[in-house]
Amino acid sequence: MKRMLVFALFACTIDRHVTLLLGPDDTTLTTGFTCEDPNGSGLPLLAEAYSGSNQMLSFNLVVDVIDVGEHVPSCLGEDVEAACADGSCQLSVADAPMRFCETVNVGPITELAGSPALVIAKLQEQFPIVIAKAPDRPVIIRAVATMQPCGPLGSAANGVWPALDSTMALGCAYSCPLDLDDADGIISLGLNVDVAGSDAMMCTAAVRACARFPEP
Amino acid sequence: MAAIAVNVARRHRLLPWLLVGACTARAAHPIPIAVLELGDALDRAALHSDGLAPYAVSPPRAVPPVDRTGDALGRARAAYVGGDFDACADALSGIAVDDLLAHADRDRASRVLVLSVACALGARNVADASADAATLASYGLEAHESIAPDAEALIGQAIEAQGHAAHSTIAIDGVAGAHVMIDGRADRCIAPCRVELSAGRHAIAATADGYAPAHDIVRVPDEARVELAQAPASAQLAATQWRSRVDAGLPPGDAIGAALVARFVPDRRVAIVRAGSRLDGDLVVDGLRVAVHEAPRGDVPDLLRELAYDGGVLRRPAVWQRPWFWIAVSGAAVAIAAAIVAVTYQRPIDTSVGF
Numbered sequence: 001m002k003r004m005l006v007f008a009l010f011a012c013t014i015d016r017h018v019t020l021l022l023g024p025d026d027t028t029l030t031t032g033f034t035c036e037d038p039n040g041s042g043l044p045l046l047a048e049a050y051s052g053s054n055q056m057l058s059f060n061l062v063v064d065v066i067d068v069g070e071h072v073p074s075c076l077g078e079d080v081e082a083a084c085a086d087g088s089c090q091l092s093v094a095d096a097p098m099r100f101c102e103t104v105n106v107g108p109i110t111e112l113a114g115s116p117a118l119v120i121a122k123l124q125e126q127f128p129i130v131i132a133k134a135p136d137r138p139v140i141i142r143a144v145a146t147m148q149p150c151g152p153l154g155s156a157a158n159g160v161w162p163a164l165d166s167t168m169a170l171g172c173a174y175s176c177p178l179d180l181d182d183a184d185g186i187i188s189l190g191l192n193v194d195v196a197g198s199d200a201m202m203c204t205a206a207v208r209a210c211a212r213f214p215e216p
Numbered sequence: 217m218a219a220i221a222v223n224v225a226r227r228h229r230l231l232p233w234l235l236v237g238a239c240t241a242r243a244a245h246p247i248p249i250a251v252l253e254l255g256d257a258l259d260r261a262a263l264h265s266d267g268l269a270p271y272a273v274s275p276p277r278a279v280p281p282v283d284r285t286g287d288a289l290g291r292a293r294a295a296y297v298g299g300d301f302d303a304c305a306d307a308l309s310g311i312a313v314d315d316l317l318a319h320a321d322r323d324r325a326s327r328v329l330v331l332s333v334a335c336a337l338g339a340r341n342v343a344d345a346s347a348d349a350a351t352l353a354s355y356g357l358e359a360h361e362s363i364a365p366d367a368e369a370l371i372g373q374a375i376e377a378q379g380h381a382a383h384s385t386i387a388i389d390g391v392a393g394a395h396v397m398i399d400g401r402a403d404r405c406i407a408p409c410r411v412e413l414s415a416g417r418h419a420i421a422a423t424a425d426g427y428a429p430a431h432d433i434v435r436v437p438d439e440a441r442v443e444l445a446q447a448p449a450s451a452q453l454a455a456t457q458w459r460s461r462v463d464a465g466l467p468p469g470d471a472i473g474a475a476l477v478a479r480f481v482p483d484r485r486v487a488i489v490r491a492g493s494r495l496d497g498d499l500v501v502d503g504l505r506v507a508v509h510e511a512p513r514g515d516v517p518d519l520l521r522e523l524a525y526d527g528g529v530l531r532r533p534a535v536w537q538r539p540w541f542w543i544a545v546s547g548a549a550v551a552i553a554a555a556i557v558a559v560t561y562q563r564p565i566d567t568s569v570g571f
Contacts, residue, residue: 016567123571131569141569181565
């Protein structure tokens with residue numbers, strides 16, 4: 001009995017789970033995933049991943065843990081950029097021993113208006129766990145939809161995961177800096193509406209800057 | 217060699233105890249202490265205690281006195297019956313009636329005197345016979361010996377005359393508290409005392425623990441005072457007296473017992489250990505009881521050590537020099553550390569992230 005009490009006191013861990021939303025709620029995608037394609041097609045940038053032959057949307061989803069170091073910025077993009085300008089923010093292997101990069105196949109999509117809900121539902125169904133053990137210090141969670149293959153992205157160099165190719169990014173969103181052990185619930189990822197929502201060019205630029213981060 | 221010893225101690229996890237033990241106060245040389253056992257208290261082979269060198273002692277055995285009075289009385293009686301009154305007188309001459317009375321043996325004192333009267337009268341020595349009869353009457357002895365009627369008559373006359381004798385007061389001095397015996401009758405008074413005695417010869421004897429018995433003869437009313445000088449008891453007598461007291465249920469280590477023990481145990485420090493449901497002990501130093509202690513049965517070393525501490529033979533170690541102090545301090549430190557850990561410990565959090 002005593003051993004059990006001691007075990008319960010010292011050995012057991014508190015298990016928590018954080019649910020990521022790619023938008024303000026579980027039915028709406030953030031602007032970072034709904035940018036209009038700047039080539040004037042009128043379709044979302046994410047539509048580049050759509051295959052008309054099988055009516056499937058196929059892209060790779062990368063979820064990164066970005067260590068912000070000692071200086072914890074606010075959620076604003078400008079603050080994040082300023083805090084990380086000295087290179088203290090990294091895609092550290094220490095924070096994420098395994099980089100999450102998985103192919104997402106959503107479909108068949110027959111109606112464009114319903115695609116965000118399908119994407120969200122697919123992610124919830126397919127990826128209930130993307131990070132098994134979150135670091136216990138302030139980090140930024142970033143989710144990127146990209147056409148970049150997962151293979152090269154999973155090879156770390158000098159303890160740092162390689163930066164993404166921003167030109168292949170189709171959507172991007174990030175969280176405020178936070179200690180995930182303190183957040184037992186839901187976290188919304190997003191992209192600055194003021195920047196991304198102004199027009200297709202600006203939105204795409206914001207998505208690419210988000211995907212490229214922490215590279216300048 | 218020291219390195220080997222340290223290595224062995226470390227291997228057997230004795231080092232902490234050796235360090236603690238090194239802090240405890242120890243006498244430079246073990247102090248000898250005699251242990252006087254009552255009952256089956258001691259395992260003599262395991263008799264040891266830190267800082268002490270205990271050794272078991274036994275009280276000297278009493279040597280029973282050789283009794284020749286009975287033989288002499290038998291020979292005197294036989295000579296009297298055979299009409300050999302000189303032989304009768306010879307046989308009785310070796311018997312000291314005063315000694316018999318000093319030992320409260322009034323019966324044999326009476327027989328000696330009765331036969332003396334009878335034999336003297338048989339030898340036509342009326343003066344000696346009358347003197348012995350007067351002595352018999354003065355001592356208040358009863359005549360049970362079967363003798364000639366004329367001797368019986370002489371004794372009867374002496375007893376009748378003694379009944380009319382005047383009484384006088386005698387002052388008896390001696391060892392304070394000595395038990396005074398008069399004419400073989402025990403506990404007539406406690407010295408110093410004064411008693412009323414009839415005129416004539418009387419045997420006064422005194423006994424006291426720690427002293428040899430003493431006796432004297434007084435003639436009333438010629439003497440009004442008697443001094444009974446008792447010499448200190450020999451070791452053997454002291455042992456006998458101590459044994460008698462213990463057998464009578466008196467404490468073996470009270471003031472008198474301690475004084476007696478000091479007389480027959482050569483060491484100036486004596487522990488008296490007796491076993492019951494527990495072990496009881498007294499420590500006697502220089503004839504005085506200086507400590508009393510009890511311990512669980514079988515734990516003689518602890519009993520001796522506590523007696524030595526209480527009696528000032530060993531200096532009791534300071535609190536911090538005792539192993540249990542460090543055990544308690546260590547236990548308390550562990551408990552406090554555990555309490556701090558229990559209060560401040562935060563269980564690790566495992567957070568998973570998913571859609």
